[in-house]
Amino acid sequence: MTETPIDRAARATPPSVARRVRGLSDRAIAWIFVAPTIFLLLAVNIFPLIWTIRLSFTNFRANRPNREVEWVGLRNYERILTDSDIWLTMQATAHFLIWTIVLQVLIGFTLAYLINKKFKGNDLWTTIIVLPMMLSPAVVGNFWTFLYQPQIGLFNYIVEFFTGIPASSFEMIGSVNLAPWSIVIVDTWMWTPFVMLICLAGLRSIPDYIYEAAEIDRASKWRQFWTITVPMVLPFLMLAVLFRGIENFKMFDLVVQLTGGGPGSVTELTSINLKREAFEKWRTGYASAYAIILFVTVFGLASIYVKALNKVKER
Structure with missing residues (x-):
């Protein structure tokens, strides 16, 4: 009988890892595969948005990074x-x-x-x-x-x-x-x-x-x-x-x-x-x-x- 790729992967998996995988639920396995994408989206989209919201309440200038940043509240929004x-x-x-x-x-x-x-x-x-x-x-x-x-x-x-x-x-x-x-x-x-x-x-x-x-x-x-x-x-x-x-x-x-x-x-x-x-x-x-x-x-x-x-x- 021809050995399938799944059989070869199962045979190559260390016994200790195989036991841990068997103890995981389907939902846990799904989260293991989805988690890297979620973390990437958080890093690329959510963090810059939160950082932009924070900067919007300040007088920060990117060309003067050493300048003291002042909290101006809603002044920027009012001016706009x-x-x-x-x-x-x-x-x-x-x-x-x-x-x-x-x-x-x-x-x-x-x-x-x-x-x-x-x-x-x-x-x-x-x-x-x-x-x-x-x-x-x-x-x-x-x-x-x-x-x-x-x-x-x-x-x-x-x-x-x-x-x-x-x-x-x-x-x-x-x-x-x-x-x-x-x-x-x-x-x-x-x-x-x-x-x-x-x-x-x-x-x-x-x-x-x-x-x-x-x-x-x-x-x-x-x-x-x-x-x-x-x-x-x-x-x-x-x-x-x-x-x-x-x-x-x-x-x-x-x-x-x-x-x-x-x-x-x-x-x-x-x-x-x-x-x-x-x-x-x-x-x-x-x-x-x-x-x-x-x-x-x-x-x-x-x-x-x-x-x-x-x-x-x-x-």
């Missing part, structure tokens, strides 16, 4: 919540967040609905559409920066074709009114495929017999769309919105690549402002309070949203 510049960055972030999610959901769902219809070249078009998502933000930022250039940018010539505005005088990134939209367009181009894939998974999870029953009841295609397709894909859509909302709230690299996100800029998002406070002005305690406020905001909104998502799933 009463700073008009902070609220402007919040508005810029909300503008970016809302429009990117709206456009990505609309375009992503439309593409998924079209691709779900079986046609020749379906797989090829799916691969082509997904390509932008595979690129790094640095590559995408540099690529679109060239497209936005007033003299050589292809995007400006497209705008000139449709609007009649001379391409040489059209500077999208440098324009106060159009710079935020330049970021919205690039992020939508890059991450719409992600939303499309989630929606496509939702569409393909709908059983065919539901549509067949609706056709027997003489339901029109429009009625089938609103009473079957949309309700059953809605949880997937909401999941896509959750993922993209969290990611776009902390958007940093793409904005810096496109516009630099300079101080006072209409494209200065909260993540860029936080980086400036922490690593340019070196106000570590102040930046820690800022980070905690952003964390509580995202965590609170995400928790409310997840409860709504669970209610939709239960229907």
